[in-house]
Amino acid sequence: MKGLLRLYPRSWRKRYGAELEDLVDQTPGGLGVALDLVIGAAVAYRDVIASNRVLATAGACLHGMSVAVLVQAIGFVTLILIAQRSADPTDVRFGPFNFATVIQTSYFRLGELLSPVTWMPLTYNISIPDVVLLLVLAFALAVVLAAPRLLRRLG
């Protein structure tokens, strides 16, 4: 349990480390205490970062980049979902710039020649992972967007 104290910032440990160590010694160890220590470490880091302008700016920069990566991942999966429903190649264009192209392969076109009974389940099977991925990514984006507010409310 004491190993979790290493998660705290060094400046915080110098000031309150001994006190917290005593407190951890006196309390019976358990999942609840471990969770408290982890949340406490997150709050301690939040305070250290928020009190320094440069660190706060760097944190915001990383947060913005994480959001951008997740948005692009959601865009990619959405593009695949849209392209699966169209027989023609799907392009993502802006003016003269072509960003991405999705083409259904000949294997899939062969599937179109088969009867609808065999073709439909093929399409259906492909779509389920897409939708699940999209939901997971949307959840991750919501967590990342809400993280600063959640951390502000803690402690």
Add this chain to the structure above:
Amino acid sequence: MRRITAAISLVLLLLVATAVAEASLLGLLVVFTSILRLYLVVEIAGHYLQMSSLNVPSFLQVGIANAGTVGSFLLTIASGLGAAAYRYRRWRPVL
């Protein structure tokens, strides 16, 4: 001189952070390629990075052109810079 050094350090840090973010995005695309059974081709400055599953036939061929790669890089860096600028301007000391 110190200002120049600080500015260069800032630019280098920003580039490293963007490169790490783009690498993580590429990692996500590799996972998606496997899960969605894609044949993915990413163009990076005239070089091609191809990904596909060996055992499973791919139903869709996805090509990301140079403009897409550069656009993704610019979007990531702009998001980071935008968020950083907003925080820097609105920062107040914690009482």
